[in-house]
Amino acid sequence: MPKIIEAIYEDGVLKPSEKLDIEEHQNVELIIKLKRRKRSTDLSNSVRDLIEILHGPLPVSSIEEMARDSEVDID
Amino acid sequence: MTKICLIDSNIWFFAYTAPKSNEYAEIHKKSSQFLESILLNNTIIIGISFYQIAEIMELLRKRNLSKELRNKIFQSFKREKFHIIPLNMNHLELSFNKSLASNIHIYDYLVALPLKDMVTEIYSADDHFQHPDFKEIAPVTNPLHPWILREGRIPVHPVRNSVTR
Numbered sequence: 389m390p391k392i393i394e395a396i397y398e399d400g401v402l403k404p405s406e407k408l409d410i411e412e413h414q415n416v417e418l419i420i421k422l423k424r425r426k427r428s429t430d431l432s433n434s435v436r437d438l439i440e441i442l443h444g445p446l447p448v449s450s451i452e453e454m455a456r457d458s459e460v461d462i463d
Numbered sequence: 464m465t466k467i468c469l470i471d472s473n474i475w476f477f478a479y480t481a482p483k484s485n486e487y488a489e490i491h492k493k494s495s496q497f498l499e500s501i502l503l504n505n506t507i508i509i510g511i512s513f514y515q516i517a518e519i520m521e522l523l524r525k526r527n528l529s530k531e532l533r534n535k536i537f538q539s540f541k542r543e544k545f546h547i548i549p550l551n552m553n554h555l556e557l558s559f560n561k562s563l564a565s566n567i568h569i570y571d572y573l574v575a576l577p578l579k580d581m582v583t584e585i586y587s588a589d590d591h592f593q594h595p596d597f598k599e600i601a602p603v604t605n606p607l608h609p610w611i612l613r614e615g616r617i618p619v620h621p622v623r624n625s626v627t628r
Contacts, residue, residue, distance in 0.1 A: 434542030435502040437535045442478060442495050447527045451482045451617055457525035458476055459614035 467510045467546055469578050469601070471587035473612045474498060475519045479536070480526040490610050490618055497586070497606040502544065512548045512577040516540050518570065548577040567591045568614065575600050588612040 394405040402418070410416065449457075477494035501507055516537070523533050540547065550573065558572035571591050579600045585592060588607040597603055605611070611619045 434539065434544040438502055438539045439499055441532050441535060442499055444532075446479055446481050448481045448483050449526055451484055451487045454477075454480060454482055454487075454526065455615060455617045458473055458522060458612070 465506055465508055466583045467508045467578075467581055468501065468584040468586060469510050469575060469582045470498065470501065471585070471589055471592065472515055472518045472522060472574060473589055473614070474586060474606065476522045476526070477607075477612070479523055479528055479532075487618060490607060490612070493607045493610070501586075508546050509544060510546045510548060510578045510582050511540060512554075512574060513550050514570070514573040514577070516547070518574065546581070548581070550577055561596050565594060565596060567594060567596070572596070589614070 393408070395402045396405070397403075474494050474497065477490050478498040481491040482488060501509065520533060520537060523536070528536075539545075554573065554577045558569050558576050561567075561572050561576075562569040568591065571589065575585065575592070575597055582601045585597060585601045585603045586606050587597075587603055588605045588610055590611050590613060591597070592603045609621055611621070613619075
């Protein structure tokens, strides 16, 4: 019965993500289907809070206060 | 191909705080839109040093961004979008020596020098970053153009001939 598993391609070899219940040296047929790159998803997730804050209520100040406080060593 | 860029602290500051006066509203709008565009671009990683994280957190504390939001921003820096660079004594000494020679704030060097040989683009509206010391790290672009920001001073819009202090 066909089985779908995930694998990663490294150093010219496809490495399955789980142990396979087949004999050593057994021939198999493969259908290669590329998965969406994980990094893209992670990058989007990792900035969700930062973007939500940009669109939320933010502190409002005079430009003089902002100029004064844009320098890290003045208090 | 993924690129690593540096976004100067003044852009973070003006993205997460807003000026009362409409005269300066454009700075907040441009900072916010620019930062969002970089955050949403999956081909760009943001390089950031230990020092710069502390600087951004301190600037936002001074302008009263809530503790909760500051904490969320801090936690976000630990995610995959960011490449965090530790500081070492070489960074500090090189920053000190370059600051001695140029008279530019040592903190500007502490933001940029740790990312040398890593970043391919620097985004800053601070005209200090137009100095060759920074341009030799990576090309410098001002995403808030024509606005010019410098720590401790009122922003300048050369075309409108704004007041400088």
